[in-house]
Structure formats: structure tokens, C-alpha cells
Amino acid sequence: MDLSESVEALWRIESPQLIATLARRIGDLDIAEDLASEAFVAALEQWPVDGVPPRPGAWLTTTAWHKAIDRARREETARRKAPLLVAGQDGQLPDVTDAALAPIPDDLLTMLFTTCHPVLAPESRVALTLRLFGGLTTDEIARAFLAPSPTVGQRISRAKRTLAEARVPVEAPAANDVPERLRAVLEVLYLIFNEGYSASSGESIVRTDLAIEAMRMGRVLAGLLPTEPEVFGLVALMELQASRFRTRADADGMPVQLEHQDRLNWDRTLIDHGLGMLDRAFDLTRPLGPYTLQAAISACHARATSFADIDWVAIVALYDALAQVTGSPVVELNRAVAILHLDGPEAALLVTEPLLEDRRLAGYHLLGAVRDDLLTRLGRHDQAAAELERAADIAPTKQERQLLLDRMVEALEAANH
Amino acid sequence: MRVMVMTKGDAADEGRGEPTTEMFEKMQAFNEQLVNAGILLGGEGLKPSNAGAKVAFSSSGVSVFDGPFTESKEVIAGYWIWEVSSLAEAVEWAKRCPFDSSYGDSQVLEIRPLFDMEDFAETVDAETLARSEELQSRATGG
Numbered sequence: 001m002d003l004s005e006s007v008e009a010l011w012r013i014e015s016p017q018l019i020a021t022l023a024r025r026i027g028d029l030d031i032a033e034d035l036a037s038e039a040f041v042a043a044l045e046q047w048p049v050d051g052v053p054p055r056p057g058a059w060l061t062t063t064a065w066h067k068a069i070d071r072a073r074r075e076e077t078a079r080r081k082a083p084l085l086v087a088g089q090d091g092q093l094p095d096v097t098d099a100a101l102a103p104i105p106d107d108l109l110t111m112l113f114t115t116c117h118p119v120l121a122p123e124s125r126v127a128l129t130l131r132l133f134g135g136l137t138t139d140e141i142a143r144a145f146l147a148p149s150p151t152v153g154q155r156i157s158r159a160k161r162t163l164a165e166a167r168v169p170v171e172a173p174a175a176n177d178v179p180e181r182l183r184a185v186l187e188v189l190y191l192i193f194n195e196g197y198s199a200s201s202g203e204s205i206v207r208t209d210l211a212i213e214a215m216r217m218g219r220v221l222a223g224l225l226p227t228e229p230e231v232f233g234l235v236a237l238m239e240l241q242a243s244r245f246r247t248r249a250d251a252d253g254m255p256v257q258l259e260h261q262d263r264l265n266w267d268r269t270l271i272d273h274g275l276g277m278l279d280r281a282f283d284l285t286r287p288l289g290p291y292t293l294q295a296a297i298s299a300c301h302a303r304a305t306s307f308a309d310i311d312w313v314a315i316v317a318l319y320d321a322l323a324q325v326t327g328s329p330v331v332e333l334n335r336a337v338a339i340l341h342l343d344g345p346e347a348a349l350l351v352t353e354p355l356l357e358d359r360r361l362a363g364y365h366l367l368g369a370v371r372d373d374l375l376t377r378l379g380r381h382d383q384a385a386a387e388l389e390r391a392a393d394i395a396p397t398k399q400e401r402q403l404l405l406d407r408m409v410e411a412l413e414a415a416n417h
Numbered sequence: 418m419r420v421m422v423m424t425k426g427d428a429a430d431e432g433r434g435e436p437t438t439e440m441f442e443k444m445q446a447f448n449e450q451l452v453n454a455g456i457l458l459g460g461e462g463l464k465p466s467n468a469g470a471k472v473a474f475s476s477s478g479v480s481v482f483d484g485p486f487t488e489s490k491e492v493i494a495g496y497w498i499w500e501v502s503s504l505a506e507a508v509e510w511a512k513r514c515p516f517d518s519s520y521g522d523s524q525v526l527e528i529r530p531l532f533d534m535e536d537f538a539e540t541v542d543a544e545t546l547a548r549s550e551e552l553q554s555r556a557t558g559g
Contacts, residue, residue: 001504001505001508002505005503005505006505006508006509008503008505009502009503009505009506009508009509010509012502012506013454013506013509013510056509105453140502212500215455215500216454216455216456216500217455218455219452219455219456220453220454220455223452223453223455224453269419269458269459269498270458272459273458273459
């Protein structure tokens with residue numbers, strides 16, 4: 001094992017807690033990250049000579065702290081203010097063995113709340129979270145997003161500057177802000193996951209890494225917040241969805257519907273772990289949140305041994321609850337699909353009727369696609385063709401537009417027979 | 418990258434003593450670190466090899482050997498499944514596994530990456546995939 005590979009691995013393992021601890025003492029994420037990087041550079045210089053220390057994490061913390069003290073001294077010498085050190089204002093430099101330097105998991109949580117702060121744009125939250133909480137290098141993030149490394153580097157610097165300019169303190173949110181701030185954190189993790197999940201097949205190998213990182217960070221968060229059901233719900237949802245990565249596209253990269261996926265090829269390890277996480281979410285017995293409900297729906301699919309074996313009664317009930325919690329018309333559309341399997345196309349079509357009036361779905365082509373499927377099943381091919389024409393007009397990509405138009409031609413042919 | 422990490426010891430050391438509370442706690446602390454790092458996906462401990470058997474194939478036929486596997490220097494005692502970013506990361510974690518020489522003079526952690534779908538896409542031909550589909554429809558009745 002090459003030393004630089006080991007140091008890169010150690011960065012991933014140790015840097016989040018190291019930066020979080022330094023940030024608590026110093027009050028500045030940017031300086032904390034700088035100090036951590038300096039400590040790793042020192043490791044690359046010294047370890048080949050002295051050997052890798054028995055507790056690399058402790059070595060890195062101590063080294064970073066020495067660098068912090070050096071900086072403070074330099075600043076003092078320059079007769080500038082020393083904003084660097086929160087402690088030791090009376091000119092006394094803090095002791096390296098100071099108990100306050102001990103890593104505290106809460107620091108990690110505070111850092112995550114900061115990197116997901118609402119003052120930042122979503123793409124900045126994503127990059128900064130992957131960098132600081134995920135311990136990814138800028139190059140790794142750039143590779144995952146298929147973006148040039150300098151672009152990602154600039155995005156991260158800009159995010160840190162925004163936090164500094166808005167004077168966002170590195171501290172845990174006030175108790176009554178926690179639910180909202182936690183929602184923002186979960187949103188960022190799910191955004192990262194979906195960045196990987198929805199990637200097209202040509203990019204799938206790289207992008208799957210993002211989904212894996214999102215799941216890993218979700219599990220870390222679950223360890224930090226073991227009483228928040230929605231954290232477990234989100235991890236379960238991501239793992240259950242990711243368990244179908246291998247089967248969701250065919251050899252040509254076209255999406256394969258759940259009904260036709262090769263269930264034997266689903267990832268049992270992720271399913272087992274995801275179901276365990278879902279149990280934890282349920283055990284915390286609170287009104288079920290949207291992530292837990294979605295995970296529970298996903299679990300119904302994971303537990304079924306075949307498509308015919310799916311518990312549609314449970315799925316429809318879960319969609320009822322999810323529609324209530326979210327009030328989302330997209331959820332309502334998914335509920336209609338579940339009702340198709342439980343009560344047939346007529347009942348499902350009824351559920352979709354009010355959605356035609358919902359302005360939030362005005363540009364949503366999948367409404368037309370679902371209605372086409374229902375109308376076709378009912379033999380109403382004329383109407384199906386009309387739905388497809390409307391859907392094709394608003395399809396987001398050329399391929400999807402073409403697919404819808406092809407189906408329209410089929411529907412018109414069927415109508416003329 | 419998903420890896421299987423197998424803990425192995427000398428068969429001669431099997432059953433050298435029940436784990437003490439202290440050893441148990443050390444192992445638990447290590448497992449907790451793996452969970453908190455978000456990398457532990459699963460794992461099991463195995464009973465000593467005297468509870469197992471081997472089925473060996475050779476040109477002279479099939480032989481069955483009951484445990485314990487006394488001649489073996491590396492008997493698997495348990496395994497984990499980790500999701501890590503690189504082999505180096507798995508090595509860094511493995512180095513932190515507790516070791517107590519009172520249970521044996523040596524302990525080996527063997528780290529082996531699992532195949533994933535990208536590995537198969539290139540080696541499995543269309544015919545085999547078709548057979549797999551047929552197997553699936555027989556298994557699920559679908």
C-alpha cells in the first residue's frame with residue numbers, strides 16, 4: 001500500500017472530525033480546513049521517515065493544533081488581533097493536551113448543520129458537505145459531478161466565503177430551529193443521492209459513487225442523531241432504492257420498470273440493511289415522516305418475492321399517508337398507479353382526474369404517460385393518443401419526447417382498428 | 418467499493434478461552450466505530466471449526482472431513498461486509514481492529530473486494546444472462 005494512498009484514506013476517515021473539532025475551537029471552517037490540510041502535508045513528509053504513528057488521528061489533531069498555535073503567534077507578533085484562538089484571550093496559549101481538543105461527535109453534527117446552512121445555494125451545500133463532512137477531495141467531487149476540478153474548488157471556496165460574510169457561527173442551531181435545519185440537511189443528502197441515482201447509464205459508474213457517499217453520510221448522521229426517525233427513514237429509503245441499481249436499466253441504458261426487473265439481482269445486503277434502518281425508524285414511534293413513508297413503500301417492493309406478490313393494500317395505505325403529509329401532486333399520481341394494481345384502471349383514472357386541474361403538474365409529462373397507460377388498458381385509445389400528444393409537447397428530453405410520440409402512433413393505430 | 422473482511426486465526430488456537438468482557442467490549446467499540454463511520458453493512462461470527470465440515474474435490478473423488486480443521490493456519494472466525502472508498506481505506510480500518518494475543522499468537526484480517534455489476538457486464542455473455550432470466554422466472558413464478 002502506497003503511503004499517499006494511505007494518507008488519502010486517512011483524510012477520508014479522520015479529516016471530518018478533525019476539521020469539526022478545530023472549527024469549534026477556532027470558529028472558522030476555512031482556517032480549520034487549512035490547518036487540517038497542513039497537518040496532512042506534515043504527515044506526508046514525516047511518516048516516510050519516522051513511520052506511521054500508532055494513532056494517526058491523534059497525531060494529526062496534535063499537529064494541526066500546533067500549527068494553529070504557530071499561526072496565532074505569528075499574528076500576535078505582527079501585532080494584529082488574534083481572532084484565531086477563541087480560548088486563551090489573556091495572551092495565554094491553550095495547552096495542546098487541553099481536554100477541549102478531544103474530538104466530540106457533536107462537532108461533526110454542528111459542521112454538517114453549517115455546510116447545509118440555508119444561506120448557501122443548494123449546489124454549494126452539496127459540494128461543501130461532500131468536502132468537509134464526507135471527507136472527499138476536491139478531485140473526487142469533481143470526478144463524481146463530471147465537472148472540472150478548479151470549478152468545484154471555486155464553488156467550495158465561494159461557499160466558505162459566503163458563510164464567513166453572512167457571519168454564520170460554527171455552532172449548533174437553536175433547539176426550536178433544529179427541525180427545519182435538519183430538514184435542510186436531509187434534503188442535501190437526498191439531493192446528493194439522487195444526483196447518483198438519476199444519472200444516465202453512460203455515466204452510471206461514476207455517479208453511483210455519489211449515491212454511495214450519500215448513504216454513507218446518512219449512516220454517519222444516524223449515529224449522531226440516534227433519536228431522529230426521519231434520518232433512519234432517509235437512510236432506509238436510499239438503501240432500498242440503491243438495492244435496485246443493477247436492474248433499473250437494460251443493456252441499452254433504457255429504464256426497466258419495476259415489474260420487469262430481475263429481482264434475483266437486487267442487492268440483498270443493501271435490502272437487509274435498509275429494512276433494519278426502517279425498523280429503527282418505526283421503533284422511534286413518532287408520526288411517520290415523508291422519508292420513512294417512502295422507505296416503507298420501497299420496502300413493500302423489496303419484501304415481495306415477485307411482482308404478483310406485492311402487498312398493494314399496504315402500498316395504497318402508505319401513499320394515502322404520504323399524500324397527506326406532503327400534499328404533493330406527484331405523490332398523488334404515484335398513488336394512482338398503486339390503485340391501478342389494487343382496484344384496476346377505472347379507479348386509478350378517477351384519482352388522476354383532479355390532477356389535470358393542478359397547475360403544479362402543468363409541465364409534468366409523466367401525468368400524461370400514466371393516463372395513457374390507464375386509458376390504453378381501458379381500450380380508450382383515442383383519448384390515450386391525445387394524452388400522449390400533450391405529454392410529448394412538455395417532455396424534458398428529446399428521447400422521452402420521441403418515446404411518447406412513438407407510443408402515440410401505436411395508440412392511433414389501435415384506435416383505428 | 419464493497420469488501421469482505423475475514424478474520425482468521427490458527428486452528429490450534431481455537432477455543433483457547435471464551436472471550437472476556439474486556440475483549441468483548443473492545444470488539445464492540447471497534448464495531449461501533451465502523452457503524453458510526455457508515456461503512457459497516459453486515460457481518461457474522463462463525464462457530465469454531467469443530468462444529469463444521471469440509472467437502473473436498475480432487476481427481477480421486479469427493480472426500481468429507483469433519484472439523485476441527487487442526488492443520489489449518491488460517492481458519493475463518495468471522496467476517497464483515499464494508500462499503501469503503503478504496504482498498505487503502507479498508508486497510509486503515511482493519512489496522513484498528515483489536516488484537517489480544519492471549520487468544521492466539523496471530524490474527525489475520527483478509528480484505529477481499531466483492532465483484533459488482535460492472536465487473537460482470539464485460540464477462541457474462543448474452544446467453545448466460547438469458548439463462549439467468551429463465552432461472553429467475555422459474556424461481557419467482559413470474
